[in-house]
Amino acid sequence: MKSNQVSTEQIHLFLTGHGFPEKVDSAVILGSGLGDFTENLDEPESIPYSEIPGFPETSVQGHTGELFRGRLHGKEVIAFSGRFHHYEGHPFSRTVLPVHLAHVFEAEKLIISNAAGAINTRFSVGDLMVIDDIIRLFHGIAASPSEPFRYNLYPVADRVRALAAEIGLEVQRGTYIYLKGPNYESKAEIRAFRTLGADVVGMSTAPELSEASRLGIRTTAISLVTNMAAGVSAKKLDHSEVKEAAEARKEDFARLVSVLIEKL
């Protein structure tokens, strides 16, 4: 049943044959530890990635590997609880599978999320940040060659902060620097990235944003600061912080995504 040769159209056909709608309003990609968002969906249904033809499985802790459908504010939503990272061995063309599916479901909006380390010393663990620009040190990351990054994230970031303020949430904004991982950075690297203008660092999202930009999908991306990056605090870094920070902010994260689905 599983094959890398399965097209996104065939996956769409499989999913619509299993209760998914033809089209959705919004697609959400859930970062490490943020899968609990799906508890907020009305009439949720889900299919494990392992049962979807052509879908790779996820191997990272905090990514359950399940595709959800449901409704929120009466709108059809699909949510990817688990993503595919390049460092897990997936080519970039596969890391952007959720974006391609958002496209075949004709999603009007794509909301991407991730766990990230804060480089900006004014940020704190637990902060939510809307990404207003990205730095890609590795320019091989485009899933399609020679594509410029043409999406302007600044106006969307303004709107996201305004909507967050409406529900009493303070959201930082800033630049996400993409590193291939899976190892965290050295202190010297973090100092260097600060001088480049990066506010947070992570190992996903940039390929997805590039591909969403190429496909012309209206997209925003939210980082949850799960730790201060290497050397920013004296604390030893550990993946368990991702889970703790996500657990502490999961309700606010869900409220933010919910208002974005409703009004962005």
Ligand SMILES: O=P(O)(O)O[C@@H]1C[C@H](O)[C@@H](CO)O1
């Ligand atoms: O999928 P995201 O970007 O949330 O995952 C981040 C990056 C690493 O996989 C992991 C680091 O602990 O969290």
Ligand SMILES: Nc1nc2[nH]cnc2c(=O)[nH]1
């Ligand atoms: N590269 C990187 N990814 C992260 N994901 C969550 N925290 C971090 C971090 O400090 N560095």
